Amino acid sequence: MSRERLALGFGLLGIALLGWGSYLGLFVAPPDRYMGDVQRIMYVHVPTAWLALVVFTLAFIYAVLFLVHRSWRWDALHEASLEIGVLFTGLLCIQGALWGKPTWGVYWAWDPRLTTVAVMLLSFTGILSLRHFLDDPLRRASWSAATTILASANVPVVYYSVRWWNSLHQLQSTPKTVNSSMVEPLRINAFGLLFLTIALIMARSWIAESRRRKAMAPPLAKESS
Amino acid sequence: MMALLHKEMLLTWRGRARVIGALTFAAATLLMFSFSAGADGRLLQRLAPGFLWLAILLASTLTLQASFDAETEDGALDGLILHSSPAAIFYAKALTNWLFLAALGLVLLPLIAALFDASLGRLDRLFAVLIAGTAGLAAPGTLYAALAGRSRAAGLLLPLLYFPLVVPALIAAVKASELGFFGDPMDQWSGWIKLLLAFCLIFWSLCGALSSAILEDG
Numbered sequence: 109m110s111r112e113r114l115a116l117g118f119g120l121l122g123i124a125l126l127g128w129g130s131y132l133g134l135f136v137a138p139p140d141r142y143m144g145d146v147q148r149i150m151y152v153h154v155p156t157a158w159l160a161l162v163v164f165t166l167a168f169i170y171a172v173l174f175l176v177h178r179s180w181r182w183d184a185l186h187e188a189s190l191e192i193g194v195l196f197t198g199l200l201c202i203q204g205a206l207w208g209k210p211t212w213g214v215y216w217a218w219d220p221r222l223t224t225v226a227v228m229l230l231s232f233t234g235i236l237s238l239r240h241f242l243d244d245p246l247r248r249a250s251w252s253a254a255t256t257i258l259a260s261a262n263v264p265v266v267y268y269s270v271r272w273w274n275s276l277h278q279l280q281s282t283p284k285t286v287n288s289s290m291v292e293p294l295r296i297n298a299f300g301l302l303f304l305t306i307a308l309i310m311a312r313s314w315i316a317e318s319r320r321r322k323a324m325a326p327p328l329a330k331e332s333s
Numbered sequence: 334m335m336a337l338l339h340k341e342m343l344l345t346w347r348g349r350a351r352v353i354g355a356l357t358f359a360a361a362t363l364l365m366f367s368f369s370a371g372a373d374g375r376l377l378q379r380l381a382p383g384f385l386w387l388a389i390l391l392a393s394t395l396t397l398q399a400s401f402d403a404e405t406e407d408g409a410l411d412g413l414i415l416h417s418s419p420a421a422i423f424y425a426k427a428l429t430n431w432l433f434l435a436a437l438g439l440v441l442l443p444l445i446a447a448l449f450d451a452s453l454g455r456l457d458r459l460f461a462v463l464i465a466g467t468a469g470l471a472a473p474g475t476l477y478a479a480l481a482g483r484s485r486a487a488g489l490l491l492p493l494l495y496f497p498l499v500v501p502a503l504i505a506a507v508k509a510s511e512l513g514f515f516g517d518p519m520d521q522w523s524g525w526i527k528l529l530l531a532f533c534l535i536f537w538s539l540c541g542a543l544s545s546a547i548l549e550d551g
Contacts, residue, residue: 175546227497234493241486251480254543255494258473261539262498269501269528273508 111310119307125300133293146210153203155298157225159305160196163189164228166309168260171253180320181313183249186256187239188312190232192305197229220271227266231259245320337417337425344403345429351399352433359392359441363448374450381449382510386466386503389438393470394492396433397478400426405482414548423475423544427537431471438463451514458513458522462506465529469502469536476540480547498536505529 133151140147170186173179204222205215216222235255242248345352366384367377404410413422442463446453453459474495481490509525 227500231494231497234490234497237486237493238480238484238490241484241490243485247483250546254546255477255480257543258476258498258536258539261535262501265501265532265535269504272524272528273504 115307115310118303118310122300122302122304122307125296125303127300129293129296129298129300132296137289137293143211146207149203149207151293151297153200153207154294155301156196156200156203158298159301160193160200160225162302163193163196163305163309164232164260164263167193167232167256171256171260174249174253175257180245180249180317183245183253184313184316184320185309186249186253187316188309190236190239190252190256191312192308194229194232194236196305197225197232200225201229218270218274220267220274223270223274224263224267228259228263231262232256235259245323334417334421334425337421338428341400341425341429342432345433348399351396355392355396356437356440358395359388359437360444362388362391363441363444367448377449378451381445381451382514383507384449385438385441385445385510386507388441389434389467390470390496390499390503392437393430393434393467393474394495396437397430397471397474397495398482398487398491400430400475401479401482410548419545419548420541422548423479423541426479427472427475427540430475431468434467434471435464438467453514454516455513458517459510461526462509462513462529465526465533466502466506466509468533469506469529470499472533472537472540473498476544476547479544502529502532505532 130151133148137148137151139145167186167189170182170189174182174186204225208217209215235252238255239248239252242251363384366380366387370377370380401410404413410422439460442453442459445451474491477491477495477498481487481494484490505525505528509522509529512522512525
């Protein structure tokens with residue numbers, strides 16, 4: 109099977125699972141005893157949070173791999189996971205704010221997890237704009253890899269220091285604390301988002317690779333016309 | 334390494350006008366902060382430790398940016414790398430920036446005390462926080478100055494990358510200074526200092542290790 113077909117398959121599978129999981133979450137699972145229907149946003153919020161962390165971890169791994177092995181493949185994957193991670197963290201903040209207003213009474217609170225996510229979003233957006241402002245592909249690849257490593261090393265330190273500075277986010281729920289009719293849509297959505305993420309990273313890294321090829325050897329006048 | 338350090342110190346000394354400029358800038362930000370917070374004296378007094386660190390942070394973006402100017406203007410960095418390691422170049426610059434920021438903090442301290450009526454309760458503790466906190470700013474700041482300065486948007490990129498990274502250092506430094514200014518009934522000072530030292534340890538070593546990726550490529 110060609111890799112394009114594989115990515116398309118992953119993407120469609122992901123969307124189908126997301127549709128199914130969201131149907132279960134919106135219509136089948138019972139409303140939360142205290143929060144009512146508002147709680148249903150958790151079926152996308154929690155998977156988004158998981159995947160955002162997974163994707164930033166991938167970005168860190170690709171950054172290290174690039175600095176060690178010096179291959180453009182790792183740079184393309186690094187760029188893809190940075191961009192998708194920023195997308196997910198942005199979505200995460202919006203979903204969290206939508207849920208926070210009716211339940212906490214505020215869109216934003218200076219809780220350790222929220223603040224850490226905000227710092228992550230800013231750090232990695234900064235790295236994306238660093239990539240934008242560097243024209244030389246080698247500089248872009250190795251400088252952004254170095255900054256990704258620094259930003260990733262900072263995440264636990266930020267979390268720890270903000271937790272000490274101030275603490276409202278509810279404790280993490282585990283399958284043991286949640287009724288099974290609520291676990292199912294969560295799991296299905298998590299897998300759906302995972303497959304969709306794989307497809308997005310694959311597709312985005314091909315775009316990155318073909319852009320770099322074009323930048324290094326731009327098409328000649330006759331070719332492009 | 335010593336020669337590099339000597340060169341950096343000499344450059345800073347020769348560029349004294351810039352030092353005065355940075356100091357004036359920091360004092361101007363202090364005035365602006367007070368205008369933004371209103372004329373409530375007690376509120377201003379409570380905010381003084383935060384203002385001190387914001388003034389240092391904002392002034393540092395200006396001075397850090399200048400630290401690679403001498404090398405980038407005529408490509409002297411390539412020559413420098415031929416006979417000394419990138420880590421040595423990085424550490425010489427980071428040490429100089431640290432020294433400069435700590436000195437800036439020391440000058441701002443009496444100014445803060447006078448402007449906001451904040452008593453310098455435990456001067457020894459305040460000195461210790463200034464030294465550790467500016468060390469936390471200097472290492473990542475110097476590394477990011479190296480890459481921002483050679484990109485197409487130096488003034489934009491440096492704060493964009495550097496501010497989120499130094500969040501833990503800033504939190505710990507503000508908290509520890511608060512305890513130095515206003516007393517420490519719960520004995521939390523050493524905890525914040527330990528956090529600050531851990532931050533410095535992580536980023537002084539990590540930035541040194543990554544300096545070759547930033548100084549050698551391109």
